[in-house]
Amino acid sequence: MKRIYLDNSATTKIDKKVFEAMLPYLKEDFGNASSLHWFGEKSYEIINKARGQVADFLGCNILEIYFTGSATVSDNLAILGVVKASQKKGITKPHIITSAIEHPAVLETIKHLEKIGEVEATYLSVGKGGVVKTEDVENNLKENTVLVSIMYANNEIGAIQPIAEIGSLLKTKNYKLKTKVLFHTDAVQAANYLDCNVEKLGVDLLTLSGHKIYGPKGIGVLYKRKIVSIEPIIFGGHQERRIWPGTENVATIAGMGEAIEGIKNQELRIKNSEKIEKLRDRLIDGILKNISGTDLNGSRENRLPNNVNISFSGVEGESILMALNEKGVAVSTGSACASGNLDPSHVLMALGVGIERAHSSIRFSLGKYNTESEINYMLKVLPEIIKRLREISPLK
Amino acid sequence: MPSIYSREIMKHFKNPRNVGKMKGYDGLGKVGNPFCGDVMEFYIKVGKDKKGKEIIQQASFLTLGCAVAIANSSALTEVVKGKTIEKALEITKQDLLNKLGEVPKPKIHCSFLAVDALGEAIHDYLIKNEKIIPEALNKHHQQLAKEKQEVEKSHKNC
Numbered sequence: 001m002k003r004i005y006l007d008n009s010a011t012t013k014i015d016k017k018v019f020e021a022m023l024p025y026l027k028e029d030f031g032n033a034s035s036l037h038w039f040g041e042k043s044y045e046i047i048n049k050a051r052g053q054v055a056d057f058l059g060c061n062i063l064e065i066y067f068t069g070s071a072t073v074s075d076n077l078a079i080l081g082v083v084k085a086s087q088k089k090g091i092t093k094p095h096i097i098t099s100a101i102e103h104p105a106v107l108e109t110i111k112h113l114e115k116i117g118e119v120e121a122t123y124l125s126v127g128k129g130g131v132v133k134t135e136d137v138e139n140n141l142k143e144n145t146v147l148v149s150i151m152y153a154n155n156e157i158g159a160i161q162p163i164a165e166i167g168s169l170l171k172t173k174n175y176k177l178k179t180k181v182l183f184h185t186d187a188v189q190a191a192n193y194l195d196c197n198v199e200k201l202g203v204d205l206l207t208l209s210g211h212k213i214y215g216p217k218g219i220g221v222l223y224k225r226k227i228v229s230i231e232p233i234i235f236g237g238h239q240e241r242r243i244w245p246g247t248e249n250v251a252t253i254a255g256m257g258e259a260i261e262g263i264k265n266q267e268l269r270i271k272n273s274e275k276i277e278k279l280r281d282r283l284i285d286g287i288l289k290n291i292s293g294t295d296l297n298g299s300r301e302n303r304l305p306n307n308v309n310i311s312f313s314g315v316e317g318e319s320i321l322m323a324l325n326e327k328g329v330a331v332s333t334g335s336a337c338a339s340g341n342l343d344p345s346h347v348l349m350a351l352g353v354g355i356e357r358a359h360s361s362i363r364f365s366l367g368k369y370n371t372e373s374e375i376n377y378m379l380k381v382l383p384e385i386i387k388r389l390r391e392i393s394p395l396k
Numbered sequence: 397m398p399s400i401y402s403r404e405i406m407k408h409f410k411n412p413r414n415v416g417k418m419k420g421y422d423g424l425g426k427v428g429n430p431f432c433g434d435v436m437e438f439y440i441k442v443g444k445d446k447k448g449k450e451i452i453q454q455a456s457f458l459t460l461g462c463a464v465a466i467a468n469s470s471a472l473t474e475v476v477k478g479k480t481i482e483k484a485l486e487i488t489k490q491d492l493l494n495k496l497g498e499v500p501k502p503k504i505h506c507s508f509l510a511v512d513a514l515g516e517a518i519h520d521y522l523i524k525n526e527k528i529i530p531e532a533l534n535k536h537h538q539q540l541a542k543e544k545q546e547v548e549k550s551h552k553n554c
Contacts, residue, residue: 316433318462319409325399326410344433359433392415392466394437394458395430 002328008367015214021258025251050257059197071209072105074222078205081230086146094146095120100350129299130159152190156347157298158307167202215259219252277305286379308364311357314395402497408467414456425516434461438513468510
């Protein structure tokens with residue numbers, strides 16, 4: 001049986017080089033980076049090296065990089081940390097601007113703060129293409145706005161957001177403002193394909209994840225501009241300059257550094273993006289052309305090179321997923337049943353495609369290991385599956 | 397391929413029995429709605445056994461839904477075949493769970509739809525033929541109608 005992995009936005013296969021870079025720190029080099037003896041020294045050194053690799057990728061200072069336990073942790077730190085710091089400065093009810101299509105790590109954190117009365121929040125709507133308008137950010141700025149958090153690219157529909165444009169808008173606005181508006185972006189899905197230079201983007205805080213870039217799970221990065229102060233949300237030792245205390249997970253940090261090496265080279269990144277984009281277009285065109293009642297969700301142009309999200313009318317997404325699983329193909333669905341949650345995807349609902357189309361969507365997310373023959377196999381088996389499920393369906 | 401579902405569920409999902417609209421059916425039950433991501437039509441044909449008792453001679457279905465919803469519809473068409481109306485009404489949601497194997501908690505909703513659809517098909521048959529409708533069935537029918545209305549009103553609350 002073939003096994004084809006088209007769920008790279010959920011997680012990626014660990015790169016062999018990354019795996020090998022991690023191994024020593026799971027075996028002989030097990031020291032605590034805080035220890036003064038040579039065991040500790042080895043761990044300390046590799047953490048520093050990894051920090052340098054990430055700083056290089058983001059175009060920032062090494063001391064602006066914080067390793068955390070996951071991208072969810074980084075998002076929480078950015079939001080909660082900024083809110084707490086603003087409250088400390090006397091802004092009792094800070095205002096946050098975000099979008100309706102953020103990852104739950106951002107959306108749920110802000111909703112929670114809003115619910116307990118700590119913040120005011122504005123959730124910017126997106127059009128059919130799934131892209132936030134910079135002017136909407138501008139029009140919703142208030143006196144007490146302390147943070148704008150907009151993802152670099154969406155995880156479900158791959159919609160690329162105008163981060164650099166929003167960054168430059170906020171820069172202009174901030175000249176005249178007493179309370180500076182900080183800018184955070186979750187760049188987890190974008191990192192493989194887009195330029196993440198923090199100066200070009202004009203961001204103050206940025207989130208990365210290890211396991212979406214062929215690195216290990218359980219490692220996140222928070223970039224924090226030096227002049228920006230955030231309050232810690234957990235307490236303990238001095239690690240990560242008290243922003244994320246706790247003994248460093250040395251092996252995953254080493255893995256993160258090596259994973260970054262794989263995406264750091266711009267030329268290579270562009271070459272890789274082009275290859276994946278070609279496969280993506282082949283998949284999109286093949287499905288839309290050969291299967292009736294199909295619609296691409298999100299903008300075709302403003303899209304990550306690896307994302308395909310299509311709705312199949314009259315069929316429930318989860319049943320397609322299970323049927324594809326039987327054929328050895330792994331995909332995902334934003335729809336109800338599969339995720340253990342009966343609500344349709346908040347992202348598709350925000351596009352205004354309607355609840356029925358949201359329930360019938362499948363996300364195919366490609367990665368660097370996918371081949372043309374895998375896409376061809378997919379295009380061969382999918383029409384039969386849809387035909388069969390439509391025969392069972394009362395809605396034709 | 398291994399999946400999160402039992403072998404029995406996958407067997408029915410991959411190879412569903414008694415699919416399709418039934419010509420000349422005696423009862424039709426429609427449950428669910430597209431807003432919740434599942435719609436089910438359950439058809440029955442009623443006949444008589446040797447003792448002259450009314451039995452469900454045939455059943456078929458059409459389902460838009462997840463693998464569990466499809467598998468349950470398929471399994472129920474087999475389970476119900478040859479049962480008297482009374483016995484058919486005694487089939488519980490737990491019976492289907494027992495037959496097909498447990499499902500993850502959020503999916504239990506999906507596995508209950510088929511039993512509801514069968515009940516609705518029997519209700520339809522009894523009404524059309526001016527027969528006495530058991531109190532419990534009538535109550536459940538009204539409950540489903542009410543839920544349907546509410547869901548359609550709010551497009552939510554699946």
